[in-house]
Amino acid sequence: MKRKILVGNWKMNKTMKEAIEFANALKDKSIEVEKENIILGIAPSYLCLPIVQKLGGSLITYAQNVHYEESGAFTGEVSIPMLEEIGVSASLIGHSERRTYFKETNETCNLKLKALEKHDMNAIYCVGETLKEYEEDKTKSVIKKQVLKGLEGLSEEYISELTIAYEPVWSIGTGKNASKEIASDICKYIVDVIADKYGDEVASGVYVLYGGSVKPNNIKEYLDDEHIDGALVGGASLKPESFIEMIENIRG
Numbered sequence: 001m002k003r004k005i006l007v008g009n010w011k012m013n014k015t016m017k018e019a020i021e022f023a024n025a026l027k028d029k030s031i032e033v034e035k036e037n038i039i040l041g042i043a044p045s046y047l048c049l050p051i052v053q054k055l056g057g058s059l060i061t062y063a064q065n066v067h068y069e070e071s072g073a074f075t076g077e078v079s080i081p082m083l084e085e086i087g088v089s090a091s092l093i094g095h096s097e098r099r100t101y102f103k104e105t106n107e108t109c110n111l112k113l114k115a116l117e118k119h120d121m122n123a124i125y126c127v128g129e130t131l132k133e134y135e136e137d138k139t140k141s142v143i144k145k146q147v148l149k150g151l152e153g154l155s156e157e158y159i160s161e162l163t164i165a166y167e168p169v170w171s172i173g174t175g176k177n178a179s180k181e182i183a184s185d186i187c188k189y190i191v192d193v194i195a196d197k198y199g200d201e202v203a204s205g206v207y208v209l210y211g212g213s214v215k216p217n218n219i220k221e222y223l224d225d226e227h228i229d230g231a232l233v234g235g236a237s238l239k240p241e242s243f244i245e246m247i248e249n250i251r252g
């Protein structure tokens with residue numbers, strides 16, 4: 001059976017001092033993640049990555065983004081070798097805020113995933129439809145395109161170890177969750193799309209998370225679903241008490 005995953009996305013929040021306070025609060029609560037059947041991760045800002053790595057015990061640290069080139073004239077960007085050097089082994093790719101505000105496309109996400117594969121680094125590839133697409137009943141066609149284009153040219157081995165997060169754009173940071181039925185249906189659909197293209201064996205290794213206004217009071221409902229392997233959480237991952245409550249509720 002797959003272990004459940006809980007990853008907090010801090011976005012552009014927390015100074016280094018605040019990140020230290022968070023890591024210490026987790027330590028004080030003796031969150032022994034390895035003993036639990038839960039994989040825990042945090043995606044802090046680049047600046048806070050070394051702190052979370054150092055103080056976060058067995059928390060996996062994720063970058064929130066990477067550039068697909070190794071180096072060069074890309075002012076303001078961070079490359080995979082730079083992250084590798086400080087021991088970061090995974091990154092979010094294609095978060096809806098990156099797609100919306102920084103114009104990332106399925107094509108640039110694909111370049112980033114290929115670059116991560118080259119460096120043997122894992123990814124959480126984020127997909128999800130906008131409110132307009134949802135209302136026009138285009139969810140599945142949008143998701144299918146994001147998945148197939150994003151994964152184009154990756155090895156089956158890499159795909160079988162990938163994590164994909166289904167995050168409907170209309171539910172991120174809005175307090176409007178997708179119902180468990182919708183989340184379950186789309187998470188299953190993602191696995192089906194991969195199975196159709198790459199076969200059942202590859203698809204069975206993929207982890208699919210739900211993200212969108214997940215909170216301590218609703219996380220268990222999602223994670224109890226057989227098609228949802230975990231959660232990617234923004235707002236509710238910022239306070240240590242709320243992050244700890246989510247862990248306790250998953251164990252529940």
Ligand code: PEP
Nearest residue numbers: 172173211212213234235
């Ligand atoms: C996210 O940032 O990936 C997210 C799901 O945010 P929130 O939990 O705040 O909706």
